[in-house]
Structures are given as structure tokens and as C-alpha cells.
Amino acid sequence: MNHVTVVDLGYGDAGKGTVVDWLCGARPVHTVVRFNGGAQAAHNVVLRDGRHHTFAQFGAGTFRPGVRTHLARHVVVDPLALAAEADHLASVGVSDALDRLTVDGEALLSTPYHRAANRARELARGADRHGSCGLGVGETVAYGLAHPDEAPRVADCRTPAVLRRRLAALRDRLTAELGPLNAPPVEDCLPAFGGFADRVAIVDRTYLAGVLRAGTCVFEGAQGVLLDEWHGFHPYTTWSTTTFANADTLLAEAGQPGAAERLGVLRIATTRHGPGPLVTEDPALPLADPRNPTNPWQGRFRFGHFDAVAHRYALEVAGGVDGVALTHLDLADRGLRICRRYDTLDRLEPGPPGDLDRQAALTARLLAARPVYDDGPPADWPSAVEEALGVPVVLTSRSPTAEGKAVRKGRLFAPVV
Incomplete structure (x- = not known):
């Protein structure tokens, strides 16, 4: 039970990156395993000396x-974005990423064709945009579902003839549907x-078993459970399983x-980047997030209680x-409150995965x-959240650096000494 899986219990942007960084400093960690999402993830880590990525x-x-x-294998891999990310890491002192x-x-x-198609579809939606990041991740997943035997995969990069054929078929299908890309x-x-x-190093699925035996691993999720492809509030969701399910599958294989502790991450403010339900949204809150600015694809970064x-x-x-x-928790003096129920209901009933009509109906209820x-x-945020959710708060954070984290006495996830 020395592995840890980190998942956001909101709409994303709660601080998974800074928590994962802290975990990797608080205990010896061999590997961080990314198990969903792709280049649209944005997990900010700030070091004590001010370096940021x-x-x-x-x-x-x-x-x-x-x-x-x-x-x-559940990650959508964008080699071009990966290269740019490696360049930035090198510029802040990490040359061996x-x-x-x-x-x-x-x-x-994920390819430039997926990205171009994603942006064309989102622009065509006009005022009914879903809040895509515009990076082609959902488009890549959709194409993989529609053409599982022909969708480009990472291993194809080692075989130029196969990749050429698959890229050409991808380009031709998307162009026929959407016009010139x-x-x-x-x-x-x-x-x-x-x-x-x-x-x-491109490996097969058996590789991970050796990694898990070699030392502690932290499974790092992307986005948030409330954006889950099946359980989120359709259509304002992601093409990704954002729960613990993928990590659980990898561990079982x-x-x-079950060999990982489950750590959920939450802000004391509930936030959302882009359109969709945010019942507690309050534009009067004196909050801002410079690392989540308004952008042409997602739109505004929104704050709620x-x-x-x-x-x-x-x-x-x-x-x-x-x-x-x-x-x-450094924002505890900004007038944030806790919402334990809505005017029309006090519990959201989970449904079976795959029933998007049901999820769309739930979205309509939330919007109203x-x-x-x-x-x-609350005078004591950790205790209030424990009481409201019925789960222990085991780690608190008052700044984006590891030094701003504190383990609650007697709780799980204490540093390994």
C-alpha cells in the first residue's frame, strides 16, 4: 500500500500538480504514472526559488x-507538445526530462490534424461551445473509437510506412467531413x-509491472471527476475517464x-474553466488565478463557493x-462559504456510465x-470540509510551493522518514 493515486474531485485546477510534487519530495518516489488526459492538462508547480512549470x-x-x-496507454500523447514542454523544463533547470x-x-x-479538427468543430458551435482546450485530445479519442484499427498510435512512430498511411487516412477522413484543415x-x-x-523509450503494457515493483509510484490524474466522460455534466465534459478507474485497471493488470492509497484534491473554492454548470458561482468573490487566464478556447476561469x-x-x-x-487555504479570508444543498435538491444521484441523455438532463437541473x-x-476549513463530505482531510496547502503543505497530525500520507 505504498503507491498513491491523485485525483481532482472538482472540475479540475484544484492543485494536483503541487500535491504530486509534494508527495515526490515527502517520500522516495520512483515514477509518476500519468493515466488519463493529454497535452491539455495544466498542473502548475512552483519551487521555493521561484522556478515554475x-x-x-x-x-x-x-x-x-x-x-x-x-x-x-490511456494517455493521449502529443509528441510536438511534449517536445515544447521538454524545452521549457530545460530552461528552468531540468535537462534530463x-x-x-x-x-x-x-x-x-495526437497529431496536427486532430488539433485542427478540434478547433474547427468548436468554432462551428458558436455560442454553444463546450469549452474545449483546442488541443485535439477529444478529437484523438473520438477518432480512435471510430477507427480503432487505423488510429495512429505511439508505436507507429517507429514504423514510418505505417504512420504515413495512417496519417494520410486520418487527414483525408477529417478533410472530407470538415473541409480543408x-x-x-x-x-x-x-x-x-x-x-x-x-x-x-517506447514500451509495452507489461513494463509498468516492473516499475511498480521497483519502488513507490504516484498515479497522477488529469482534469477533474466532475468533467468525467460518463459521469460529468454532459456535454460540458472531457473525452477522458477522470476517476480512479484507469489507475485501478493498471494496478490490477x-x-x-488495490495497492494504492486514494487521494482526492479540492480547493476551498469550487472553480471551473469554461462553460457548464457551476451552481455556486459568485462573480463578486475577490479571487483571481493568474495561471488560469481567460483564453479563446476555454473562456473565463470562474469562481464559486x-x-x-x-x-x-x-x-x-x-x-x-x-x-x-x-x-x-490562503484564501480563507475572502468570504468563501460552504453550500451543502441546493434549493431543489440536496444530493446528485449517480447513474450508470454511458447514459449521456441522463447526464444531459442532470446538467439542465444544475443550470437551474x-x-x-x-x-x-467556516472558522476551521479542514474540519468543516471533513464534516460536509464525510472523509478526512489529510493534507493542507496554503501556497503553491511544497513548503506550503502540511500533513494533519495522525492522518494518512505522512512523509516517509
Whole structure:
């Protein structure tokens, strides 16, 4: 039970990256395993000396010397974005990030064609945008589902003839559906993907079992449970399983089912980047997040009071946690309150995965719901969150650096000495 899986119990952006970085400093960690999402992830880590990196595909423990990253087959891998991320890491003092990276060859390969198609679809939605990041991750997954035997995968980068054929078919299908795409010719893409295959260790799915035996691993989730492809509030969701499910599958395949503690991450403010339900949204809150600015694809970064109704729902659909990391406690004096029920309901009922009509109906109910708040801000946020959610708060964070973290006495996840 020395592994840890980290999952966001909100709409993302709660601080998974800074928690993963802390874990990798508080105990000896061999590898950070990314198990969902892709280049659209944005996990910010700030060091005491001010160095900062937004982790997308590399694990958020990469600032820690020797900590490796493994991209499991559930990750959508974008080699071009990965190269740019490695360049930024080098500029802030991490020159060996690619040397510490392994990638499962079965992972879907995200390409400029997926990105161009994603942006074309989102622009066509006009005012009904879903809040995509515009990086092609969902488009890559959708194409993989529609054409599982022809979708480009990481292992194809080692075989130029196969990759050329699959990229051409991808380009032709998307062009026939959407019109001309703003993307380079296939021949211009091949050298970059070939260079990726030459530089990075591409492995098969059996590799992870050895990693798990070699030492402690931290499984780092992307986005948040309330954006889950099946349990989120359709259509404002991601094409990714954001619960613990993928990590659980990987552990079971490696012969270590249940061998990871489950850590959920929450802000004391419930936030959302882009459109979709945010029942407790309050534009009057004196809050800002400079690392989550408004952008042309997602739109505004929105703030609300702590939504215990939504977070209890996330706990249910995720199958529970061993503890919660509660972040942004430095904002406790900003008038934030707790919402334990809505005017029309006090519990969101989980449904079976795959029933998107049901999830869309739930979205409609949430868009019409109004929050009912406690009388005032809690005097003790960790205790109040424990009482509202029925789970222990085991880690608190008052700043984006590791030094701002504190283990609650007598709780799980204490540092290994």
C-alpha cells in the first residue's frame, strides 16, 4: 500500500500538480504514472526559488531529481507538445526530462490534424461551445473509437510506412467531413514523429509491472471527476475517464490490485474553466488565478463557493477516497462559504456510465439550481470540509510551493522518514 493515486474531485485546477510534487519530495518516489488526459492538462508547480512549470504530459514530480514519468496507454500523447514542454523544463533547470520518460506504445497519438479538427468543430458551435482546450485530445479519442484499427498510435512512430498511411487516412477522413484543415502535409509531420521515437523509450503494457515493483509510484490524474466522460455534466465534459478507474485497471493488470492509497484534491473554492454548470458561482468573490487566464478556447476561469453537493457526487462516482488534500487555504479570508444543498435538491444521484441523455438532463437541473449556503465562512476549513463530505482531510496547502503543505497530525500520507 505504498503507491498513491491523485485525483481532482472538482472540475479540475484544484492543485494536483503541487500535491504530486509534494508527495515526490515527502517520500522516495520512483515514477509518476500519468493515466488519463493529454497535452491539455495544466498542473502548475512552483519551487521555493521561484522556478515554475506547467506540467501537461510530464509527471509533476519531474523537478525532483531521478523521479521518472510513465505515460500509460490511456494517455493521449502529443509528441510536438511534449517536445515544447521538454524545452521549457530545460530552461528552468531540468535537462534530463526526456531521459526519464517512458511511453506505452498503445497510447493514441495526437497529431496536427486532430488539433485542427478540434478547433474547427468548436468554432462551428458558436455560442454553444463546450469549452474545449483546442488541443485535439477529444478529437484523438473520438477518432480512435471510430477507427480503432487505423488510429495512429505511439508505436507507429517507429514504423514510418505505417504512420504515413495512417496519417494520410486520418487527414483525408477529417478533410472530407470538415473541409480543408489548417495543418501541415503528412510528409512534413513524419520527421518530427520519427525524432520522437528515436529520443523516447517506447514500451509495452507489461513494463509498468516492473516499475511498480521497483519502488513507490504516484498515479497522477488529469482534469477533474466532475468533467468525467460518463459521469460529468454532459456535454460540458472531457473525452477522458477522470476517476480512479484507469489507475485501478493498471494496478490490477500489474498484479497489484488495490495497492494504492486514494487521494482526492479540492480547493476551498469550487472553480471551473469554461462553460457548464457551476451552481455556486459568485462573480463578486475577490479571487483571481493568474495561471488560469481567460483564453479563446476555454473562456473565463470562474469562481464559486465550496460546493459540497457536487463534491459528494464526485466522491460517489469515483468510489471514495482515503483522504483529501485541501488547497488554497490562503484564501480563507475572502468570504468563501460552504453550500451543502441546493434549493431543489440536496444530493446528485449517480447513474450508470454511458447514459449521456441522463447526464444531459442532470446538467439542465444544475443550470437551474440555486445554492443554499451556511451562515458564514467556516472558522476551521479542514474540519468543516471533513464534516460536509464525510472523509478526512489529510493534507493542507496554503501556497503553491511544497513548503506550503502540511500533513494533519495522525492522518494518512505522512512523509516517509
